[in-house]
Amino acid sequence: MxxxxxxxxxxxxxxxxxxxxxxxxxxxxxxxxxxxxxxxxxxxxxxxxxxxxxxxxxxxxxxxxxxxxxxxxxxxxxxxxxxxxxxxxxxxxxxxxxxxxxxxxxxxxxxxxxxxxxxxxxxxxxxxxxxxxxxxxxxxxxxxxxxxxxxxxxxxxxxxxxxxxxxxxxxxxxxxxxxxxxxxxxxxxxxxxxxxxxxxxxxxxxxxxxxxxxxxxxxxxxxxxxxxxxxxxxxARGIAGLWAAPDEHSPEALVRVLGRTRAALLTSLAEPATTTALAHRLGLAPSSVSAQLTALRDAGLLVSRRYGHQVLYERTPLGMALATGG
Structure with missing residues (x-):
């Protein structure tokens, strides 16, 4: 009914x-x-x-x-x-x-x-x-x-x-x-x-x-x-991957270009996320994650958007292509 x-x-x-x-x-x-x-x-x-x-x-x-x-x-x-x-x-x-x-x-x-x-x-x-x-x-x-x-x-x-x-x-x-x-x-x-x-x-x-x-x-x-x-x-969208562990290994070509931490952050952003969530997910200090996200954003690989008290980061088309090999 x-x-x-x-x-x-x-x-x-x-x-x-x-x-x-x-x-x-x-x-x-x-x-x-x-x-x-x-x-x-x-x-x-x-x-x-x-x-x-x-x-x-x-x-x-x-x-x-x-x-x-x-x-x-x-x-x-x-x-x-x-x-x-x-x-x-x-x-x-x-x-x-x-x-x-x-x-x-x-x-x-x-x-x-x-x-x-x-x-x-x-x-x-x-x-x-x-x-x-x-x-x-x-x-x-x-x-x-x-x-x-x-x-x-x-x-x-x-x-x-x-x-x-x-x-x-x-x-x-x-x-x-x-x-x-x-x-x-x-x-x-x-x-x-x-x-x-x-x-x-x-x-x-x-x-x-x-x-x-x-x-x-x-x-x-x-x-x-x-x-x-x-x-x-x-x-909510994306619950199928909610509890999946992040990929332990970023593509080596991406690591060589960006460094291991930035590559891990970029590949982890299949869905938009906050600095705190990414730090929790990857086991990194929030201050370190924040600095690396800023660098990725300045390079045109991410954009940030504010929703209420939260700032979400998500991949640009260029960032998506690099992360997925597309």
């Missing part, structure tokens, strides 16, 4: 991209429980095997039905284009207990018997305590599952936003939306997503948040009832 988002004229001017570390944390927790999502993440699952062992995620999992409503307050639309996890989890902790109880009750009703289980009853009996415990569980999950890998994840998500922002400028919103995922269609001001669930909403001037996600694959997620801003979460 599809869901439909109906745009008015004002909504077309109020669409924005965002990245959310809280959302990725919530979806990483969901991915642990769902083998169907493991296809792109076996390396990550091996890396977090030990750190995830001590997590108590039972309450969070109980509120994640296989289909249907999940509590909006646990993963609300991002506060801004580059909100930190600390800012986002503070908003979860500030949730109104009465509203949170209603949200949790809706989610528990999606799974037969969940509301009547001992844990379900405890969540609903003391929603203020439930909000605290759920926020604590998500914060622990962030530190164990996502934070150690955030530079890599953030680089991929920023690269997706950079790419689709350019496409938005080139083709417009109506043409861009179907490009985000093959299950999305656009016709006469209505975005239709052919995915599980049934949801319909008139945006009424709020616009739409477009949010790439690493761990939401293969799902396309939409919803958020008022007062939340409508949001569409789609699988």
């Amino acid at each position: 599809p869901f439909h988002l109906h745009f008015g004229e004002a909504d077309l001017l109020r669409c924005r991209f965002a990245v959310s570390p809280l959302w990725e944390t919530q979806e990483a927790v969901r991915t642990l429980k769902r083998p169907a999502r493991h296809g792109y993440h076996p390396q990550w699952l091996r890396r977090i095997r030990e750190t995830s062992a001590g997590l108590d995620l039972a309450a969070v999992w109980l509120l994640m039905p296989s289909r249907g409503h999940s509590p909006d307050f646990l993963g609300p639309p991002p506060l801004g284009p580059a909100a930190s996890f600390a800012e986002e989890i503070a908003a979860v902790r500030a949730a109104d207990p009465a509203a949170a109880r209603h949200d949790m009750a809706r989610a528990l009703a999606e799974t037969p018997g969940a509301a009547d289980s001992a844990l379900g009853r405890r969540l609903l009996t003391d929603p203020a305590r439930a909000v605290r415990e759920l926020a604590d569980a998500l914060e622990a999950a962030w530190h164990a599952l996502v934070e150690p890998h955030w530079p890599r994840l953030r680089a991929l998500l920023d690269a997706d936003v950079a790419y689709h922002s350019r496409r938005l400028a080139e083709v417009g919103l109506g043409a861009l939306l179907p490009e985000l995922d093959r299950r999305l269609t656009w016709e006469s001001g209505t975005l239709t997503a052919r995915w599980r669930g049934l949801h319909q909403r008139h945006l009424e001037g709020q616009g739409l948040v477009l949010m790439p996600s690493v761990f939401s694959w293969p799902d396309v997620v939409s919803g958020y009832d008022p007062p939340w801003q409508p949001t569409l979460v789609y699988p």
